[in-house]
Amino acid sequence: xxxxxxxxxxxxMTNRHRSPPRxxxxxxxETVLPAPSAPALAPPLRAxxxxxxxxxxxxxxxxxxxxxxxxxxxxxxxxxxxxxxxxEQVVAFHFAGDLxxxxxxxxxxxxxxxxxxxxLVTFPATAFISIVESDAAVMKALFxxxxxxxxxxxxxxxxxxxxxxxxxxxxxxxxxxxxIGTGDALGPQVDLxxxxxxxxxxxxxxxxxxxxxxxxxxxxxxxxxxxRSHVRVCNLAGLADRAGHxxxxx
Amino acid sequence: xxxxxxxxxxxxMTNRHRSPPRxxxxxxxETVLPAPSAPALAPPLRAxxxxxxxxxxxxxxxxxxxxxxxxxxxxxxxxxxxxxxxxEQVVAFHFAGDLxxxxxxxxxxxxxxxxxxxxLVTFPATAFISIVESDAAVMKALFxxxxxxxxxxxxxxxxxxxxxxxxxxxxxxxxxxxxIGTGDALGPQVDLxxxxxxxxxxxxxxxxxxxxxxxxxxxxxxxxxxxRSHVRVCNLAGLADRAGHxxxxx
DNA sequence: GGCGATCATTGACCTGGGTCAACCGCCGAC
DNA sequence: GTCGGCGGTTGACCCAGGTCAATGATCGCC
Numbered sequence: 001x002x003x004x005x006x007x008x009x010x011x012x013m014t015n016r017h018r019s020p021p022r023x024x025x026x027x028x029x030e031t032v033l034p035a036p037s038a039p040a041l042a043p044p045l046r047a048x049x050x051x052x053x054x055x056x057x058x059x060x061x062x063x064x065x066x067x068x069x070x071x072x073x074x075x076x077x078x079x080x081x082x083x084x085x086x087x088e089q090v091v092a093f094h095f096a097g098d099l100x101x102x103x104x105x106x107x108x109x110x111x112x113x114x115x116x117x118x119x120l121v122t123f124p125a126t127a128f129i130s131i132v133e134s135d136a137a138v139m140k141a142l143f144x145x146x147x148x149x150x151x152x153x154x155x156x157x158x159x160x161x162x163x164x165x166x167x168x169x170x171x172x173x174x175x176x177x178x179x180i181g182t183g184d185a186l187g188p189q190v191d192l193x194x195x196x197x198x199x200x201x202x203x204x205x206x207x208x209x210x211x212x213x214x215x216x217x218x219x220x221x222x223x224x225x226x227x228r229s230h231v232r233v234c235n236l237a238g239l240a241d242r243a244g245h246x247x248x249x250x
Numbered sequence: 251x252x253x254x255x256x257x258x259x260x261x262x263m264t265n266r267h268r269s270p271p272r273x274x275x276x277x278x279x280e281t282v283l284p285a286p287s288a289p290a291l292a293p294p295l296r297a298x299x300x301x302x303x304x305x306x307x308x309x310x311x312x313x314x315x316x317x318x319x320x321x322x323x324x325x326x327x328x329x330x331x332x333x334x335x336x337x338e339q340v341v342a343f344h345f346a347g348d349l350x351x352x353x354x355x356x357x358x359x360x361x362x363x364x365x366x367x368x369x370l371v372t373f374p375a376t377a378f379i380s381i382v383e384s385d386a387a388v389m390k391a392l393f394x395x396x397x398x399x400x401x402x403x404x405x406x407x408x409x410x411x412x413x414x415x416x417x418x419x420x421x422x423x424x425x426x427x428x429x430i431g432t433g434d435a436l437g438p439q440v441d442l443x444x445x446x447x448x449x450x451x452x453x454x455x456x457x458x459x460x461x462x463x464x465x466x467x468x469x470x471x472x473x474x475x476x477x478r479s480h481v482r483v484c485n486l487a488g489l490a491d492r493a494g495h496x497x498x499x500x
Numbered sequence: 501g502g503c504g505a506t507c508a509t510t511g512a513c514c515t516g517g518g519t520c521a522a523c524c525g526c527c528g529a530c
Numbered sequence: 531g532t533c534g535g536c537g538g539t540t541g542a543c544c545c546a547g548g549t550c551a552a553t554g555a556t557c558g559c560c
Contacts, residue, residue, distance in 0.1 A: 081408045084494060089408040103401055108408055108495065129390065139389040140379065146396045151353055153403035158331045158339040158358055160410035161454030165517065196538060204411030206518060211539050227526065228537070244334060245358065415547065446508060456548060461509050478507070478556065 024051055024073030028121045031097050032071060034137040041132060048127045054114035060122070061111045065104045067125035072098045075118025076180075076193040080201070081108040090202035092152065093194065095180055099145050101125065115193040160204045163244055168203040169213040171243035173223065177233050188236065192229045217242075274301055274323030278371045281347050282321060284387045291382060298377045304364035310372075311361045315354045317375035322348045325368025326430075326443040330451070331358040340452035342402065343444065345430055349395050351375065365443040410454045413494055418453040419463040421493035423473065427483050438486065442479045467492075 028049075029042050052060060054075070062068055072094050079092045079100065091110070094100055102110055103125070112120075132138045159168050173190070181188035192199075196207045203210070217223045222239050224232040233239060278299075279292050302310060304325070312318055322344050329342045329350065341360070344350055352360055353375070362370075382388040409418050423440070431438035442449075446457045453460070467473045472489050474482040483489060 081404065083408050083412045087412045089411045091404045091407050101397065101400075103397060105401065105405070108405070110404075129393075133386040133390050136383040136386065136389065139386065139393065140383050143379075143389065143393055143396065146393065146400060147351065147353060150351075150396060150400045150403060151355060153400060153407060154331065154341045155355070155358070156407050157341050157403060157410060158333050160407060161339045161451075162333045162337045201411075207538075208519080208540085209517060212517090215539075457508075458510085458549080459547060462547090465509075 024071075024119045024121050025049060027073045028071045032099055032138075032141065034141060037135045037138050041135060041138065044131045045123065045128070048123055048131070050122050052120040052122060054118045054120065056114055056116040056118075059111045059113040060120060062102045062104070062109075064109075067101065067103045069099065069101050069123045069125055069128050070112060071121040072096055072100075073119040073121055076115040077112050077118055077120075078115060078194060078198055078202070079110060079112055081105070081110050083108060088201050089204070090198055092149070092156075093198075093202065099142075100149065101146065115198065165203075165205055165209050166213050166216065166242060167244040168205065169199075169210065170217065170222075170239050170241075171245065172199065172203060173217070173231065173233065174236065174239050174243055176231075177236060177239075181233070186236065188233050190231045190233070192231060195228075274321075274369045274371050275299060277323045278321045282349055282388075282391065284391060287382075287385045287388050291385060291388065294381045295373065295378070298373055298381070300372050302370040302372060304368045304370065306364055306366040306368075309361045309363040310370060312352045312354070312359075314359075317351065317353045319349065319351050319373045319375055319378050320362060321371040322346055322350075323369040323371055326365040327362050327368055327370075328365060328444060328448055328452070330361050330363055331355070332361070333358060338451050339454070340448055342399070342406075343448075343452065349392075350399065351396070365448065415453075415455055415459050416463050416466065416492060417494040418455065419449075419460065420467065420472075420489050420491075421495065422449065422453060423467070423481065423483065424486065424489050424493055426481075427486060427489075431483070436486065438483050440481045440483070442481060445478075 025042075025046055029038050029045075033041055054060060054077075060070070060077075074096045076093065076095050078090045079094060079102070081089045081091050083089055092100070093115075094112075100112075102112065132142070159171055163171070176190050176192065177188040180193075181190045183189045194202075196210050199205075200207045200210045214223070214225065217239070218225060220238075222233070222235045222242070224234060226232070275292075275296055279288050279295075283291055301323075304310060304327075310320070310327075324346045326343065326345050328340045329344065329352070331339045331341050333339055342350070343365075344362075350362075352362065382392070409421055413421070426440050426442065427438040430443075431440045433439045444452075446460050449455075450457045450460045464473070464475065467489070468475060470488075472483070472485045472492070474484060476482070
């Protein structure tokens, strides 16, 4: 079940920031379980929990038919659907604090790949549900997380189905500024944990197109980039504008 | 909240099959509520339920900030995100028996449009949840429906992000054969309730491309069509093959 | 049964972004 | 510091599918 490294990538993945192996389970409890529910549910959940530490580039594969819940205690990861040999679709990015659910899919295989050092707490879905199902508050919390995932996925459908390359990139950067940006909302900074390839695979584009659009947004003074991953958003409104998030007036 | 007709469409929408206005609420109860939960929950749910009958082409719009659950008692509908003036993305098709949840979206407006005569039972989301949240079995059932919606949405992302026009159409037809097909699995027949435009808006294509791909699949003997909406799948395996549903070997 | 509007199909052409290829520059290793 | 390699950028070209336009098929209506 665990973490075969993608062939080409491991060599250079160093353990620069090897953090002390602190138990991530309490973090899961306080993030996911409403306070009143925690004491009763934490012990049985801990009994079925598995903790996985991934280095950047390593993957967590879901075998066919074995649904799992995965809590991201730290780090960042991409959820990838394998359409075929050289066609991967990044279905979602997930960051520390996210809880996701990966199912046995009808049409494609999925895998979760760490973008950097990442710690996961995972549970078999059926056992997880049967522990938690009697607790309405937890089910409601789960439910709301799934709603959010569904909403994000639908927004992605709009992006993939009806937007130009520039709109997708602008929307992507605006979303990232919102989800993992630092600094004030007027000039947020983002340290992108994913490569250009990951961005391309998420937005249904190629790395070349991603790169060209970054260059255009840079030329238009909407963003500044430093190094491969650091982006400073100079004009968030302008960016959102180019993202084509048009609502019906009023 | 209700059913403004899309401007251009109402004129010809006739009430050919005007069915007697049977109360759809019991259908909701038996489809969505597990039997043991029904007696306790049905009355309070009925108190907040609104029944809506739509003719083909009429829409049910969700106003900003008012999440609703919608049960489709009969008929068929498309859930549309309004990307902008002439860019609509059909985010999902739904058929009788489906329960969906429509939220106040962050970036786009959504609306539900009937593809034919359709009966809905709708509930304000917050009130609905607070009634059912104490019932683990119902929450679990809701949860599973949302999982399925999420899975479908992710599959749509793969389709929109990484598939060719022909793969999208083949996959669409295979899915429709599965969801609303009649007859044996070897030669299922489908009566498509949606127009070519709806299909195009769902798959991120244009009507012309949809039409061309239908023609190609017809020429390849994979399907036969009669009239606008009737499709007979002659070779489901071949269709699935062209859908590019490549799983990793094994 | 025939009319007419709308939807679907087909063809000709065009373009956004994919593909292929060359180069650059960041970053970790030593 | 300098070296090497990978990831990113840039340019030239091409093609799947979008656009524009004209014709044909359905189907509700009278």
